Amino acid sequence: MFGLDNKDTRLLLVVAVLTLCAPFILNPFPTDSAMAQFNAGYPDLMQRFVIFGIFAIGFNILFGLTGYLSFGHAAFLGVGSYSAVWMFKLLSMNVVPAILLSVVISGLFALLIGFVSLRRSGIYFSILTLAFAQMSFNLAYSVLTPITNGETGLQLTLDDPRVLGVSATADGSIPVTNLFGMEMRSTFEMALGPWAFQFNAGYYLCALILLAAFYLSIRIFRSPFGMMLRAVKSNQQRMNYTGLNTKPYTLAAFVISGMYAGLAGGLMASMDPLAGAERMQWTASGEVVLMTILGGAGTLIGPVLGAGFIKYFENIFSKINDHVLHSWFSFMPDGLEDFVVFIIHPFIGKGWHLTLGILFMLVVVFLPGGLVEGGQRIAKWVKGRKNKDDSASATKTPAE
Amino acid sequence: MSKSAFSRRGVLKSGALAGTGLALPTIFTASSAAAFTNNPTGSSVTLGFNVPQTGPYADEGADELRAYQLAVEHLNGGGDGGMMNTFSSKELQGNGILGKEVKFVTGDTQTKSDAARASAKSMIEKDGAVMITGGSSSGVAIAVQGLCQEAGVIFMAGLTHSNDTTGKDKKANGFRHFFNGYMSGAALAPVLKNLYGTDRNAYHLTADYTWGWTQEESIAAATEALGWNTVEKVRTPLAATDFSSYIAPVLNSGADVLVLNHYGGNMVNSLTNAVQFGLREKVVNGKNFEIVVPLYSRLMAKGAGANVKGIHGSTNWHWSLQDEGSQAFVRSFGTKYGFPPSQAAHTVYCQTLLYADAVQRAGSFNPCAVVEALEDYEFDGLGNGKTLYRGEDHQCFKDVLVVRGKENPTSEFDLLEVVEVTPAAQVTYPADHPMFAGGALGSCNSGA
Amino acid sequence: MGILEVKNVGKRFGGLQALGDVNLSVKENTVHAIIGPNGAGKSTLLNCLVGKLIPDTGSVMFDGQSVLGRKPYEINQMGISRVFQTPEIFGDLSVLENMLIPCFAKRDGAFSLNAITSVPSEKDVLEKAEAMLEEMNMADKRHMHAASMSRGDKRRLEIGMCLSQEPRLLLLDEPTAGMARADTNNTIDLLKEIKEQRDITIAIIEHDMHVVFSLADRITVLAQGTPLVEDDPQNIRGNPKVREAYLGESA
């Protein structure tokens, strides 16, 4: 289907089902239960999962296929966000032109940076991209404040000179982002017994774009172009002596992944019209590197998993506090309860970084291929057990 | 199908009650049931405490969280009641807010506007928070204030000192109790005049982002009004750790006062470096060289150690104040945690009480009712003397403290001493002051 | 006039004159071997032919066109393919993919943003690659990870990859270096087959005299960066100068 082979079609369908049913899947616990803390099915976080998924998918096209490790990809995300917010300020609150502009501008920016950085390879390339991104961040935070609004981030105001649309709504507030009239923040809620599920228009737009981005990434992976990119990673020398010019291949991959980052940035701004400079900081670039490696670089689904993993910890674990812990363990005798809370305390709330750091180490030590390898091992183990059962029963039967 | 701007968990709860569990799932849609975002319909109300828990301001965030928990305890009738007893309004009964038990959720801003908004959104969308408060930097406060305006919840700013928070970026749903750069300048100027005279040459080192700029502008204007000359204004990168190359030129610039418009780690390092370079022992133009740190905080003073001795600055509040309100707060905070509260803790405690009181007086959690109750509200007993929440820009006008690094501290908390309490009238400015111009409050948004 | 004309080529590395004044003419459809002791400048010469190095002096003409100043991939597109001393293949890719890449390069040129069609849908290229694998007797290994093959198989694959580009000149850099005797003989047989079945010119740099004398139509002996002598194999065998400079040493 869709020009994909069976395996890829299955993967795409699985991802489609997962993203479209995310409001259910991510909210497994009843709203009032103690475990509701772990629910992730609210619009903002779901949007973030999907948007960072797009970012990581794009990054993986560069890093996973060509092996070029960019440490400055957040710059494209940031540029995308700024472009989108400027579009909202100047043109229209419709997200379509904003997203288009952010993809185009970040593509051009990637072309420029890629053209220079790709003159070097290996760590020298990484440091060049890092240097460009840090320059962008430092300037955006300070000297470029008229364009970026510096520390606070670029926001909408009540006096934006919007060409198509009004500066302020009748009741004196800033108009909201929309897709041809459908407000991105509008949410449909469904209560199902003790459960509550939220269906957000913005999330579904992001989800559909993620599916398109994912589909495109599969096509790229399976195309001759994708094969050439893998060949670049494998042996550039042989590429050159096979009559292939590696530079445009890597540059194309760089620009494509920069456009993915811009798309993610534009979507972020469309969901929440603010573009902060720290989106371009090296830590943000490092984050997408970690997402990709954590999930499994070079695999199709890995980066999306990695993005979800990190964003989940950032948003869910950081919100667990001692109060919540006490409410979970209140069934225990007092002394024991305090002890358990004391033990867990360093790892939650303000300690969420610690937990994430430990998990990075565990994953990379025990699952060299990232989370995808974890999944494969589980699948193998399940299959193996089934086979063993089968063979066990097969050997048993004659014995009886 | 209906559309609503943000989650309405309160409604969902009643929806859940209406349903009869799994056997008979009820699909409930929020139609016109809610009058505003996250209307608390159950027996409790949830507040969102959004503070930096990781990153350079984590300790301030931790102190803010302590104060919030204390405030919640007091609102729910626990503890000794703290400043609720000294507060001029006696509406709060110690039975929660409007009889609803106060619950809270916490989040990590990471001192990044993106992360802060994500965290605030999760409080609004997932936890049904009806008010968001916190923050330890102006960028974050402004970003979250904007979000709360869009979402239709109240934002009670924490530690944010930029003029912009209630200046060009002010919002109808946002309120600031903390003082600002202009007030620092206005409070410091007379003291500096008395101490150092009117013939001085000031050299500014300024953190290169919006907060730094507004403070630099405020202090330069205030000191120039005294007759001081501003020799140079130098911007330093936020990421700078070693300020030696910025301090060194001061030596030969002919300046005799160094103004450090830095906060947090930047301030600790720039002050340490300035002292290292022997600036304090220097005599320029026949006068002793002086250093001024316009925005002081005890936590920062601790980081700079002995270097703060004798250095002047301004602060919103200090635990050594002897008024009834401050004493009550220090007592209940100190008894619970074993050390005195910081100014960040004080301001967020006040903000929580002020919000609760406003709801109580308005008789509703509706943000627009709360805004109305807070605008032009005058109160006393919260440690800063008589205070006005001005309706035009949602800024509190109250006394500002000028403090000095103590020469002989008796304990690790006893680092600053109050030199002067500048009365509110002296730091008050018209709402249309040029430093606060541009931008408008807009109208309150209840999310309906 | 040969298909490859090297005239007065010199190359210096700092104080070392790697190539003195090299003149060489490779006739079309012959196997031309370049031999010489270690440090004679064989590899430097080869690198000058494929664009990896640019000589200080002289000219290199391929089929009447200068190759100097062109990038390796451009020279390859002109019709020169190179086999390396240690096989250079795409180790992370499957054997079939290894074969597909030169076929795509032949069809689509140095760069093509062919990002939407899938590899299996490119029937013509696929058939060509499969045919070449068949010819190299590697069809059964098509899904193998290329890096996991034996050295001999890697060499076969590399030669196959070069041939699939239908080059006019094939450069071989010590193709049997480090191989066991059996693998060496297989490679000789393969090269003989290629020579007989295709219209192709082969230039080979080799240490192993057994290989040289089994394949070469013409031999150039290089010593200290300059050609000592160029002649037919049987004459080289008897040439005392060569014996002295080269064979004598190793014998």
Added chain:
Amino acid sequence: MDAILLQILNGLDKGSAYALIALGLTLIFGTLGVVNFAHGALFMIGAFCAVTVQRILNLSYEVVDETQKDFLGNPLKVKTSYVESWFGPEMGGAIIDWAVPIAILFAIPIMILIGFVMERGLIKHFYKREHADQILVTFGLAIVLQEVIKYFYGANPIQTASPEALSGVANVGALFGTEIFYPVWRIVYFFFSVVIIGGIFSFLQFTTFGMVVRAGMADRETVGLLGINIDRRFTIMFGIAAAVAGLAGVMYTPINSPNYHMGMDFLVLSFVVVVVGGMGSLPGAVLAGFMLGILEAFASMNEIKSILPGIDQIIIYVVAIIILLTRPRGLMGRKGVMEE
């Protein structure tokens, strides 16, 4: 002129810190082939060794003083440190005053031990893994280390002063016949780093151990084939690199109050220094460290900033880009290292 001399001094001083951190980083990279994102954390731990020594020396008992009140109005508990009560206020005070130099003795064994544990326990399993995996695991480790420090010491900077005797300013201008006052401790830091760098170089140059390590850096396989146990030596090198980073941290504390994220602040910069110097090149790292330090100092001068606003924000990166574009492998990098 004085202003320029002063900025050169500042640059040398900044450069000392960059060079020391970069030296260890490039040493680990050159010997073990590991990209160590936890190296900044080692610098930070070194700084906290100084903080810890200061805390230990300040361990005190409390005496209730009825005449003074604490912040709650209770009688004040006056703290007296054990050191002072044992050695008398004068001697004890002097010992506490010299906490940072004392911390050097304390930090060397601790840092070497941490280095050994890190290498044996974690890093050695990653020699053969991809650089990406090394980055992920060492980054995770860096986060864990800094969070542990934050848990025990808080997020605020902690002041650790230099000894009274070394904390004033000295007139270094006397050498040039003018007056330039410069902080004594910064001069100490510069000479300290020169000694350490000189020590490392002579160690590698003149000892057999150093020769083997250098040979191993050039060609690990061959040295391994010679039957030399290169692994053990590399473990020791890791310990040494950790100690160098740690000592740089200890000595840095009086310059800037240490905090838990100072390692991350230096991490990116030190990578830039290493790469500009050329991956795996020790002299390159030192040269690049001092060069970037001096350029950074000059870029922050008003005269330059008024022409190019914001140049001090980006100077390091601009220089890095220019150097990498003109010299493909940095100032002194070897071919083929880390280019895949």
